[in-house]
Amino acid sequence: MKSPGRKPGLFLFLSKMKKAIRVAIQGIKASFHEEAAFKFFGKDIQTIECESFKKTCEKLEKGEADFVVMAIENSIAGSLLPNYTLLREYGFAITGEVYLPIQLHLMALPGVKLEDVKYVTSHPIAIRQCIDFIDEFPHLKVVESADTAACAKKIRDEQLTDTVAIANTLAAELYGLNIIERRIESNKKNFTRFLILKSDKTEDNQEINKASICFQVGNHVGALSKVLNIFADYEVNLTKIQSMPVLGKRNEYYFYVDIEWKNMEKYDTAVRKALKYTVNFNIMGEYIKNDKV
Structure with a gap:
């Protein structure tokens, strides 16, 4: 039986490793990041404590970690905007996701x-x-x-x-x-979404149904809606869109979009058509949807 929330290829890679996989986390042991790592990989892992999200990326870049677990959004606090910048700057591949209920x-x-x-x-x-x-x-x-x-x-x-x-x-x-x-948080429906990052973008397999992409569009009327309508026309569902200004450039933005689909061919076609109307289009990761809390 395939492990839910993981690509079978990724699961096979993990099972073949002789040593415990090394997972860089922001914070120390028993932090929510370690809890998320345990939920995704299981407890037979080596967590590497890092004082910042940037440090986790440095560990992965230097080969001192096999994966990074990085919080990207909270249902109450919203998006962790600096982490979107890290994703773009380091160019790591998003290979999975995990949702963790935050119980305080x-x-x-x-x-x-x-x-x-x-x-x-x-x-x-x-x-x-x-x-x-x-x-x-x-x-x-x-x-x-x-x-x-x-x-x-x-x-x-x-x-x-x-x-x-x-x-x-x-x-x-x-x-x-x-x-x-126990449970002193004001909102009991509080959860955080974490991304699982690896250093390269080689595909584990083709059994995917979710992707995180980033692109820019021209500064004119209807530029963004044109791209979004393409995905809608091909039945590709947008689950999140986040804008971030391009540093030092007025009225220019990066758009980070999470998309899901049921038909792989329609997804491929939508991406090809969207490329014509975007700049700096980047597929940051293709993976299996895993939104169970």
Whole structure:
């Protein structure tokens, strides 16, 4: 049986590797990026901790990692725009995707009670997603950090009895913290989409039904709609479109588009026709749709 959400070719590649595959993640162990990596590849992998998304790309470029797991959008916070720039600049191939439900818990050292706590710490986005809960405790001072799991680790390492962290279950388990309150996020339908990147664009096989593309169009009336109508005419569904300005060029934009299809021939035809009306057209990756949360 084929593993859902992965190309069979990619799955065979992974199964033939003698050593655990190396996956670069932004953040430390037990971060949401590691959780997403586990969901896609399974837990028999080596995660490489990186302090930034750019560092993950550098690891892949230098051959120090086999794949990168990169967050690209959140259902509440929106798109991670700088990551689109990294995708274009490094030219890596998108070879898969994974959706992860973001469940946030309040955690502390064993024995610590919420009424005795002075500080709550987490990533700024996680804090915003839990603001309704935090507002119920006005005595808590919010301390922002670069990584949710790092906050949990700091509490463990420094034995902070006056601080609670907002992070995931994985972080609580790894760093020996007790979960005081579960699911404190304001919106329970909160998920993040992650892309799986590899260094080359060689095809694993032809069993694909989703692609991420990037292009530019001329600055005149109907230029973008012409391209989008081509995909519609050939029954290729646009699931997302994101614009980004071209650095240093007025009124010029890159358009990043995710598309899905049921008929491969219609997709191929649509792409060929779209090429006539675009500039710098780039297929960043073709892969299997995997949107199960």
